[in-house]
Structures are given as C-alpha cells and as structure tokens.
Amino acid sequence: MGYGNYRDPFAGRRPEYVVRAGEKLSLSFVVLPGESRDIDIAVDLVGDGAEVDLKGLYLCTGDEQVNFRILVHHRVPGCLSHQLFNGLAGGTSRVRFEGRIVVAPDAQKTEAYQENHNILLSDSARVETTPQLEIYADDVKCSHGATIGRLDEDAQFYMRTRGIPEKEARVLQMISFLSPVTPEGERERVESALADSV
C-alpha cells in the first residue's frame, strides 16, 4: 500500500551522515566574512533514539554567497532532531537557506525542530529562506520558524540611554544574536569578526 506521495529522499543520493540507534550527532558550522560556502548536508536517522543537533552561523559583510541545504530524514520512530541557524547578511552578500525535514510514514514519536533567523545589515544584501516540513506520520511534534529582520531599535535605544556607544551597542546585539549558535572554541574569532564588521 502506497503512502500518498512519500518518496525516500535517499533513493537517489547517499546521506552524508547516518545516525544509528542511541547515537547522537552534533555539528556546528561557522562561516565568517570573506568565505563563500555551499554547505550541503543530509542526515538519515535510522535507529531508535537517534539524535541530531545542527547549528550554524554566518556573517557576511562583502560579496559572499552562502548556501545552506540541510536535509534531516526521520526514517524510524522515536528520534529527535534540532536545527538552529542564525546569520547576518551585509554588503552585497547573498544567503540562501534551504532546510527540509522529512518524517517517514510510521516514524511515530518523532520530535523535529528547525529554526533559521536572519538579519539584513545593508540595502543590497539578499536573504532567501525555505524551511520545509514533510510529515507522513501523525504522532509527532514538529515545528519550524524562520525570520528575516533587522537589529532591534528598542534594544539599541535602551543600551544607548545607558551610555553604551552606538557601535558597541550594535556589536553587543550581534554577539547576542549569534550566541546560541557560536561554538565555545570559536567565540573569540566570531566576536572579533563582528567588531571588525561594524
């Protein structure tokens, strides 16, 4: 018996990562100014209790082109996936985020979450985001969220009324925006790149 229009996303390609029962995969991506990147990652969750945690940050200030293509496939029941990608796009950069979560038929008790947040820093930067959910099982908790916006002016005003100069306030805002996706070991490098960008 067919299941509507479900197609195995790995019928035509091999996943970069296969996560088996009880395993946990954590990946972090950091893209800093001057780097154009195509990041294409596919994860197949194939065993009970498999977990994946993907994080990404990008900071574009010139003419970078950054493309993310993320696919997480829940093949079996009882797996968990988390994705969080935050980035800043300035200059004339182009950012594309394509995220796809597929929950196979019978992959019950799945939990899958995905978020992609973007801030545009310049008139000529462009961001396009397509977070996609394809769900063929019913006992699941899945959500995705995507935003494109600007640095919050109220927060900036608050800091400036307390004597923090504009430039510093912007840097602080950007640090806090990227903080949830900044790996511990990269913190210094990311913060100095942010300071340089303002």
Place this chain on the structure above:
Amino acid sequence: MDRNEENTIIQEFTSGEYKEGFVTDVEQDFVPKGLNEDIIRTISRLKEEPEWLLEFRLDAFRKWQKMEMPDWAHLDLPPIDFQDIIYYAAPRKDKDRPKEIDPKLAETFEKLGIPLKERDVLAGVVAVDAVFDSVSVTTTFRKTLAEKGIIFCSFSEAVKEHPDLVRKYLATVVPSGDNYFAALNSAVFSDGSFCYIPKGVRCPMDLSSYFRINARGTGQFERTLIVADEGSYVSYMEGCTAPMRDEQQLHAAVVEIIVEKDADVKYSTVQNWYPGDAEGRGGILNLVTKRGICKGSGAHLSWTQVETGSAITWKYPSTILKGDNSASEFYSVAVTNNFQQADTGTKMVHIGRNTKSRIVSKGISAGRSQNSYRGLVRMNAGAQNARNYSQCDSLLIGSRCGAHTFPVIRSDNPTAVVEHEATTSKISEDQLFYCNQRGIGPEEAVGLIVNGYAREVLSRLPMEFAVEAQKLLQVSLEGSVG
C-alpha cells in the same frame, strides 16, 4: 481509549455524507467535446462576444498550447485529457418564456440553500450571482445595488453592458499567460461574476457567487473580476458544490481583484466541491488562480477560505501590495480526508512602503490525505518598513495522512521584517481526556477541538458562512481521534 475504539470512531467520523451530491435533470446545450480554435470560436459566438474578447481567448489558447502542465506541487495529479472535456454546457432556455428561471434550476439552488428570489434571509441580505455549469442563471438585488452605482452581474452581461470597464481591468492582475491553468481559463472561460464598486461607496450587502457543476463530462471555467474603486468597501463570498460521480471533473477558475486607493475588499470562500468517495474515486480537480492587487495607497484586501472539498486542490490566493501603506491578510482552513490532496497557500508580494501582511493557515489532514501549505512572502527592495507575520499549523488525524509546509521567504530590504512559524502535531490526548472526563463523547470532543483550532479563521467569515463552515468541518472530520 484503545486503538480499536479509536479506529471505529475515525471510521464513522470520516465517512460523513456529501449532501450536495445530487444531479439536476434539465435539458442542456453542449458544445462538442474537445479543445481547439473552433470550439473557442463557438463558445465566443454562443455568448455573442465582441471581436476583442475572441482575440483575447485565441491569444491565450496559443500561449497555453506552448505551455506544459506544472509539476512542482506536492500532488499526485492524474493525467488530464483536455480533449475529453466538454467546455461549455448551458441549461436550455424555454423559448416561450426566455426571461424566466427554469423551476428545476430554482429548485436546485433552493435545495443548496441559495435563494434566487430576493428576500431577507436570517443573517441579513445577500445578493447572489448563481452560476450553473457554464452560465449565470440569475443575479439578485441588481436594482437595489444599481441605485448606489454598484454593478453586480454575470461576466457575460458585463462584457455586453460595461465593455469599457471589463476591457480596462481584465487580465491586469492575472495575465492570460500567467500559468498553465490561467491560460486555459482565459481561452475557454464561460461565465462568472463581475463586480464594480464606485468611488466612496460602501456596498450595503454582502455579494455572493455560487458555482454549481451539474453536467457530466464537463469542466467549469469561470472568471470573476472585482473592482473596488477609491475608498469603497465590499464583502464578497463564493461557494460551490457538484454532484457525486466516479469521474473526475476539472474546475479551473480565475479570480482577479483590483483594490484602488483606500478601498477595502473582503473575499471569503467556502469550497465544498465533491471530494470523491472514500476509495478516492471521482471528485473535482480544483486548479484555480486567485490574485488581487492593492493598487493604491491604503488599500486593503483580505482573503478567507475554508477548503473542505475537491479531490485535488491547487490554489494560492495572492496579493500584490503595490500601494504604500496597503495591507493584506490570508486566513485559511484546509481540511483533507480519505484520498484528498491539497496544495494551497498564498503569496504576499510587498512592493510599496509600510505594507503589511498576515498569514494564518490551519491544515487538518485525516484518512490517507495529503495536505500542504505552500507560500511565498517577498519583500522587494523598495518595501521600506514592510512587515509580515505567518503562522501555519497542521493537525494530523490518523497515522496514514501527511501534512507538509513549503514556505519561501525572501527579503531584499533591511528595514523589512518577516516572521514565519509552523507547527505540526496531532490532537492532544490531554485535551481529549479532559473533554471525555467531563462527559463529552470522543466524537464531539474532536469536533470541539477542531473547531477551536480553526476558530481564528472561522471568526473572520461573514456570519452565515461561518455557520455553514462549522457544519462542514463537523461533517468532513467528525470523530477523528488520532
């Protein structure tokens, strides 16, 4: 509650009857089956159309011939044999009394709850344009409306009586070569409604179009054109049904809405085409293009749709926010059951400054159906301070259905803000348990929860539509406990 009991309830709940599935036995005129330039000329001749409209049709047909059927939707679309469709079917007029409505037609619409006689109905007064297969049967309250300068009539009459208006606005929002089905519609469209609200006029009653497919082997290709001039207001409603048949029937409509400066249009749809039987046989293929433009500053267009019918739905009511400070909303409840498939959503294209849009989409899938939300939010470079918020929720009932979300969000302007969120889940067992322990049966509880889930959208509907929509939700989904 054990799994078996759940299954029985789902069974009962999802086998609701389609009560509009009867056939009206009237004599009808048909054009021969098939699609070619001669057929188009025949349709145009039968409708006594001017030369420019025939040219418009033929031009669209030539474009259509060069196009390919789109395959990007998340649908298993059966191959459509366009030569096997009758493109024009009209109930035969009584030669002795050409002005009167055939009592059988009047009875049909009466049975569907659509009053063709001008009278007050419970929730207020509604003017109706009733379309039966390829022709408009009647339009009520035309005189009352005409006193205010409002034009509300069938598309065919508009072509004859107000050719300048039709020509000025036709295909300005949906060009004839816009997409495969819009091109097909532009070539063979039969009837539909035309509505013009003059400057500063607030339409005193809701306007409504009711579309009924009756004849076998036909397709319905209606075209609706709504023009709201500066500072005017209109609330427009659209409803539709079709008989139960084993064959699938094609419905490819085009709706265009022009909203001038400071005008306000509210467009509501309750789509209840025959969805096919429990095994997925028959049903309407509902492939429509609906688009509006907020042309002037401060214009406002709001779409509300309740989609419960059709075997396949392919529909994206969209707004082009061209005027500064214009705003648009899209509220949708889409229910699929058995083998139904829906790929529906909206497009909000922000061009003007300070434009605002809001999207609330609630998908409910049951049985073996597939229900997708597909949307585009685009902030163009000039859309200073534009704002969008989208919320797309899916509710799954039963383990064999699917719910999908495919939004595209693009921003070219650093002052614009776009937010999108989506969730997918099943009916919470806690909520069911809560209802059950208070003596509300499982079936009623599901109805209650689904209605609560869809409330935000249903509350936007004009009153009598809201009542109908709530009943429809009960019928097409009652008792599904997942």
